[in-house]
Amino acid sequence: MKNNELNLNSHVPLVGILADDFTSAADGAGPFVGRGYNSLVNRRDVLGDTVDADDPIKSSSGYDVFSWDVGSRLLSVEDASRVMEQAIAKLLPCKLLLKTIDSTLRGNIKGEVKTAIKIALSSGRCDKVVIAPAFPSAGRITKGGVQFVDGVPVSKSSYGRDPVHPATTSSILDLIDPCFGKPVVIPHNADISGVNCDQNNAKILILDADNQKDLSRQVANITNPESVLWIGSPGLAMALSDLLPIKAQPNAGSKTKNITQTLNCKRVLVLIGSANRVSRDQCAYLLNSDVPVFERALEILDPKFSKSPIVCLTVPTKRSASPEKVKVDLINEAKIVMHSGGFDTVIATGGETMVAFMDAYGIDRMSLEGELEPGFPYGISLPKTDGLDKGAPALMLAMKAGGFGSPTILLDVARNLLSTSIEITNAN
Numbered sequence: 001m002k003n004n005e006l007n008l009n010s011h012v013p014l015v016g017i018l019a020d021d022f023t024s025a026a027d028g029a030g031p032f033v034g035r036g037y038n039s040l041v042n043r044r045d046v047l048g049d050t051v052d053a054d055d056p057i058k059s060s061s062g063y064d065v066f067s068w069d070v071g072s073r074l075l076s077v078e079d080a081s082r083v084m085e086q087a088i089a090k091l092l093p094c095k096l097l098l099k100t101i102d103s104t105l106r107g108n109i110k111g112e113v114k115t116a117i118k119i120a121l122s123s124g125r126c127d128k129v130v131i132a133p134a135f136p137s138a139g140r141i142t143k144g145g146v147q148f149v150d151g152v153p154v155s156k157s158s159y160g161r162d163p164v165h166p167a168t169t170s171s172i173l174d175l176i177d178p179c180f181g182k183p184v185v186i187p188h189n190a191d192i193s194g195v196n197c198d199q200n201n202a203k204i205l206i207l208d209a210d211n212q213k214d215l216s217r218q219v220a221n222i223t224n225p226e227s228v229l230w231i232g233s234p235g236l237a238m239a240l241s242d243l244l245p246i247k248a249q250p251n252a253g254s255k256t257k258n259i260t261q262t263l264n265c266k267r268v269l270v271l272i273g274s275a276n277r278v279s280r281d282q283c284a285y286l287l288n289s290d291v292p293v294f295e296r297a298l299e300i301l302d303p304k305f306s307k308s309p310i311v312c313l314t315v316p317t318k319r320s321a322s323p324e325k326v327k328v329d330l331i332n333e334a335k336i337v338m339h340s341g342g343f344d345t346v347i348a349t350g351g352e353t354m355v356a357f358m359d360a361y362g363i364d365r366m367s368l369e370g371e372l373e374p375g376f377p378y379g380i381s382l383p384k385t386d387g388l389d390k391g392a393p394a395l396m397l398a399m400k401a402g403g404f405g406s407p408t409i410l411l412d413v414a415r416n417l418l419s420t421s422i423e424i425t426n427a428n
Contacts, residue, residue: 014244016094017067017237018087018116020080020107022358023351023399024100024233025069026377029368031238033377036247037064039368041379043071043355064247066094067368073107073165073351080108084115092125095226096240103135103233104154104403105147105175106165113231114177120229121180121203127227128199131172131183132219134209135235137374138404141210145172145185158276159403164323172206180204188214192221199223209235216242234375263380264421265396268345268414269337272314273330273353274402281407282349286312289411297336306342310414313337331356345417346395347410350402358397366397369422372413376400380422396422 015032019025022043029039040063070087072080084099091097099116101109113131120126134142139150147154153170154160160167169175176183183204188211199205199222209215212235219239222228230236270291272283287293292305293312300311313333315326334357337343348354358364358381368379378398398413 012093012095013063013066014094015065015067015096015098015240016091017065017098017100018084018091019067019069019100020073020102020112021071021351022069022355023401024102025067026366026368026379026399027234027375028098028100028237029065029067030234030371030374030377031241032065032244033368033370035241035244037241037244039063039065039067039379041067041069041366041368043069043358043364065368066091069355072112075108077108077111081111081115084112085119088116088119089123092120092123096230097126097228098230098232098237098240100237101133101231101233102165103133103138103140103147103235104149104157104159105133105167105169106159106162110175110177113175116229116231117177117180117204125227126229127203127224129180129204129229129231130207130219130222131176131204132207132209132215132230132232132236132239133172134207134215135233135375136210136212136215137235140233140235142172142206142208143188143210144208145183145206146170147172176204186218188218190218190221212238215239219243238374262421262423263344263394263396265345265417265419266309267342268310268347268417269334269343270310270312270410270414271330271334271346271348271353271357272312272410273327273348273350273356275315275317276403278403278405279349280317282405282410283312283314285407286310286411291411291414295333297333297340300337301340309418310411311337312410327352327356331360335360344393344395345398347398347414347417349400349410351399353402354397354399361395363395363397372398372416373405373409375404376409376413378417396420 017028019028025041033039070083072083117129133147141148147170149157154167155170181203183206184202185206188208207218215235216239272279291310291312292300292308294300315330363381365382366379367382371377381395381397
């Protein structure tokens with residue numbers, strides 16, 4: 001085996017991913033699905049239902065990628081670090097280990113990164129750490145170890161003014177505890193000899209990147225990828241997936257495929273749970289394209305909208321003093337709409353919005369089907385393993401970050417899904 005290739009022969013998932021929210025967990029797994037690898041996305045807050053408390057690998061039998069939302073985005077710094085310590089220790093057997101971080105540097109990143117690095121290095125599982133938060137296709141690049149969003153240092157952008165999870169720094173170096181030694185920043189145009197020298201002189205490497213091609217080249221230049229703790233955003237996941245060969249899938253008639261049902265998307269509910277400018281522009285585009293857009297279920301249930309293939313529920317455009325109440329109200333309205341029948345697909349903006357919807361429907365796992373666009377994963381809900389909801393119908397779920405995407409993206413994706421038919425299979 002060459003030193004930059006992965007050993008694919010293992011009874012454990014090839015890729016283990018740790019994320020602080022559900023969107024990041026799905027975003028991290030998405031690129032691997034595109035290369036044919038079965039991916040399971042799990043949620044931390046229902047751990048007892050979905051993942052064996054001592055051995056989460058058991059719940060991922062038959063899947064190549066195990067992506068774990070540990071729910072730490074909304075926890076205190078101390079609790080986030082504690083949860084991360086417990087989770088990463090359980091995924092150390094995976095061949096490729098990825099800790100996702102937000103490409104706008106929001107969340108409990110510093111504490112989580114410190115914990116992840118400490119466990120990975122002290123266990124002997126990893127001998128170096130590579131940090132690459134760039135997500136060029138979304139306008140997030142790294143230059144000189146500093147993170148930029150659309151040309152602006154992230155802490156100086158609107159993400160630095162986020163009322164819940166502000167980006168407090170633009171420097172990746174500020175996120176690394178000095179106890180691990182001084183990180184080395186590798187320029188985006190570094191040649192292989194320079195990268196090899198840096199790998200020999202530092203345990204922690206930060207990758208600059210202003211386009212996906214350079215990021216993938218940077219990642220490919222890192223030797224022994226199995227011995228690395230990878231830390232980054234969807235851009236890094238895309239680069240890591242490029243290291244893997246395209247996986248052949250079972251033939252349609254193969255017994256291993258085990259098709260249980262076919263889900264045809266017939267009607268889409270769009271949930272906009274963010275009041276930021278990007279989400280408002282996407283909402284306005286839906287409205288201008290004759291998609292019914294309302295804040296209350298009663299309006300959507302008007303008989304004149306009963307045949308609309310796409311409908312949208314949104315939070316009020318005016319920011320509220322109680323974001324939690326706004327989210328609860330949105331989900332309560334969504335439940336009324338869903339109970340009216342006919343909806344088999346839900347698109348949500350914002351990981352917290354999707355998680356709140358999943359909570360309301362007892363959904364704690366998703367078999368990822370792929371990405372509609374980079375950073376816009378979709379999949380099929382799976383029944384809870386304790387048998388409580390095994391009769392619940394499967395739903396097609398798609399999600400993106402609230403501040404992400406063009407004005408047309410929600411309508412484009414909804415129309416794309418309306419022509420989608422998915423065979424739901426047993427990965428085993």
